[in-house]
Amino acid sequence: MIRKLATSIAVAALMGGAAFAETFEVQMLNMGSDGERMVFEPAFVQAQPGDTIKFVATNPGHNAETNDGMVPEGAEGFAGRINEEIEITLTEEGVYGVICKPHFAMGMVMTIAVGDVDAPEDFFAGRVPPKAKQRFEAQLENL
Numbered sequence: 001m002i003r004k005l006a007t008s009i010a011v012a013a014l015m016g017g018a019a020f021a022e023t024f025e026v027q028m029l030n031m032g033s034d035g036e037r038m039v040f041e042p043a044f045v046q047a048q049p050g051d052t053i054k055f056v057a058t059n060p061g062h063n064a065e066t067n068d069g070m071v072p073e074g075a076e077g078f079a080g081r082i083n084e085e086i087e088i089t090l091t092e093e094g095v096y097g098v099i100c101k102p103h104f105a106m107g108m109v110m111t112i113a114v115g116d117v118d119a120p121e122d123f124f125a126g127r128v129p130p131k132a133k134q135r136f137e138a139q140l141e142n143l
Helices: 002-019 130-140
Strands: 023-031 037-041 044-047 052-056 086-089 094-099 109-114
Touching (some): 023 044, 109 130
Parallel strands (some): 023 052, 044 109
Antiparallel strands (some): 023 037, 052 086, 094 109
16 A cells, blocks of 8 residues: 555656646737747747747748857757647756747747746857847847
8 A cells, every 4th residue: 555655646746747747839920919920929938947838830831940149058849830830848957049040130039937047148150130139139038
């Protein structure tokens, strides 16, 4: 009986950790609720390791992928296909820069912060179009 109870407690503890993971839904839109064109909504997500981000292809012609050089050290980037939903579970703490590849120059970007982190000094080390940089900078103010 005691062994059965201990097993039940162990299973509940393991499942309990997974139960606290959160899923954030991000819409890929031609126009946001604030009237801005070509946006992810929300444009900033504060997540914890183990949380999932679900990118929803609300409007056609969009994708979600990490921008080169804008992923934490040790983390893998991701790239969704145009017009398709993608779900990613983030395990590494840090700041992720996400773009819509066809609309990157138009500023269609978002930031995901995993854990209690600051923006890395080299976040803008690569090529970032002016409109995208402006939006990334505004999003990083949430840290």
